Structure formats: structure tokens, C-alpha cells
Amino acid sequence: MAVQDPSGKRVIPKQHDAYPEAVNDLGRDLELRLVRYFTVVAEHQHFGRAAADLHVAQPALSRQIQRLEKYLGTRLLDRTSQGTRLTPAGRTFLPRAQALLQAARGPKWPCASKPGASASPSVTSKTW
Helix, strand or coil: CCEECCCCCEECCCCCCCCHHHCCCCCCCCCHHHHHHHHHHHHHCCHHHHHHHHCCCHHHHHHHHHHHHHHHCCCCEEECCCCEEECHHHHHHHHHHHHHHHHHHCCCCCHHHCCCCCCCCCCCCCCC
């Protein structure tokens, strides 16, 4: 059974697709990979250098940024022959994107600092 994706293309969903209406689309979930791609492009202000840093092809990176912009409903980057600049929406989204990525990494706790763990592990000289 074929369905249409949001751009009107016919898509034949795979058997494991629980929600065929979300095939080839971000659906309701934002992919952190796209957010990371955006932050790297914003940092480098250049798609080519960002693509090299991310180890992806530049055209693929550009398409992924376009997916993110489509998902958010606004342009985040102005592409020029000299490089890339953040739009006002991009400047607003950047700190939020960085915070989102930081939150996804989780807290930076050394093992001994986790709640319920002792500050210094005990060492015993028992021989088993």
C-alpha cells in the first residue's frame, strides 16, 4: 500500500514502519543529529568545512540542514558564496540547540560522584 509523504511523493512503507504517514519525514521527533549538524555549520560558518569536520559529504549536510529548517518552519542559515551566516531565527535557535545537545549528553558525573556512591572507594586486601 503506497502513501504520500508531506511533499506529495509516493512512498511504499516498509513492513516495520508502524506509522506509514511519517515515512521519509521527521515526523514529530526532532533528530539530535540534525541539531548537531546545525551547530557545527554555525560554528564554522561554512558548509564545506563543517562537512569535513563531521565526516559527511557537503551536499548531504546541506540537505540535512534543509530538513531541519523545514521541520522548524524557518530558515536558520543564509548561504552566500563566501560562506554561511545565521539568520535571526538561527541566532535564536543556536543557544537552544547547544543546550539541547548538552542535555542529551547527560550530566558529567564521575562514577564516585553519582548519588549514593561513596566519594572514595574502599579497598580491601582480602584474598579470594
